Amino acid sequence: MVKNIAIVSLSSGTIGEAFAAHEVEIGIRRLKEYGLNVIMMPHAQKGIEYVKNHPEDRAKDLLQAFSDDSIDMILCAIGGDDTYRLLPYLFEHKELQKALNKKIFLGFSDTTVNHLMLHKLGLNTFYGQSFLADICEMDHEMLPYTATYFEELIRTGKIAKIEPSDVWYE
Template sequence: MIKNIAIVSLSSGTIGEDFVKHEVDIGIKRLNDFGLNVRFMPHALKGIEYVKNHPEKRAADLLQALSDPEIDMILCAIGGDDTYRLLPFLFEHNELADAVSNKVFLGFSDTTINHFMLHKVGMKTFYGQSFLADVCELDKDMLPYTQKYFEELISTGMIKEVRPSEIWYEGRTDFGIDRVGTPLKYHPDYGFELLQGNSVFSGEILGGCIDSIYDFFNGERYVDMPLFCKKYKLFPEIADWVGKILLLESSEEKMSPEKYRKAVLALKETGIFDVISGILIGKPMDETYVQEYKQILVDVIDHPNLPIVCNINIGHAQPRCIIPFGVVATVDIDNQVIRFAN
């Protein structure tokens, strides 16, 4: 049972800005209503510029939250794009490895990089939701499907299974205070979709936002990011990928098909498609490029027997489930379920 929750800003410092105060207040109340004691780590509310300019403080917040025995769960405020800059402050002297403890860690988007950091030091984590994007939803409540998984995680410390959402929502474009209580437009959803390969497969899941993963190998966003990732060996060795399931979801930037192809090619060059047991693909936000992405996956991976399952309600499309990393998952598309061996 989760009681004490720490909120960290490991990428962007958005939650410290006045323009989101109404959202943050909603989120705090919801967490309190769930029976949680909420603590913002010392630098989480310092604002965008401060957080951007002080990666060492972001790293310190994470280390403090991991080391504090009273904290049960670490919830990431939001994503961003430069959490890789924490690497020297977490790995130069084994700081992260020394701080790791048995806690729940939840985040998505650029937090993908933090998940890989924690995987490197042997910590199991949870992918799929964040404080600002999910708990602070402007509707009268959290989105029901999203809330179901969040409540399961805080009440049990685990996720037993994931099933598809019956609906999906268009992304919110206006987060102003006048939008509080305004529902999102929604559409019927159609369940998990087997693109190719066997309908049942198993393995531990690892992955995240393909935009952030592509930045491991491509320096267009930050020229030094591939250098940092290589220096600290952030992308797992090929032996670590054997039998795993790769999770890929795409960001609100709605990566062009041309860039998506390059990102999948970069992953192919690592050799992981020859050793993993399957791939899970998150529903793209607003279903943008959904058909183009599917075709690219089939064409570029060029491995017809490798299972690929699309339309998982994870990542930037709403609503969002939560997927555990580091535990064996069994994907069963015939029965439209992903089960986890907790």
């Protein structure tokens, strides 16, 4: 079902930092192994300071990802602490409402604010994995529990039933 996946940095620019480059490389390779085309949105990898100081560009990336009919899924890079700063750029002139297309939106942590925004506009979203924390897992593969639900989501566009993990990682 999912063929093209857009990566957005709505809260933090961590994936644009040199110290995260090896993880980003793992994540992109892993997504490509699933047969996915990865589209890094224009400002997603501009780094922590740039992303922090330019909520208007983060909003542009989200609007562009929703507007692009070729994109099937929007995956948040990582959480953070200030995605609320996108609000004026998404709602002042109903920008998000106008751009909204039904597609998969996936992320967690600070992305909860984005989930609420999208819910208010009638879109069902998935609170779950992020690119950096889950897809870019530095082991040889993603954690099995994570992979199971991610694979179901990209294959079917939904998750039928969520079961708790029988393993706890620290």
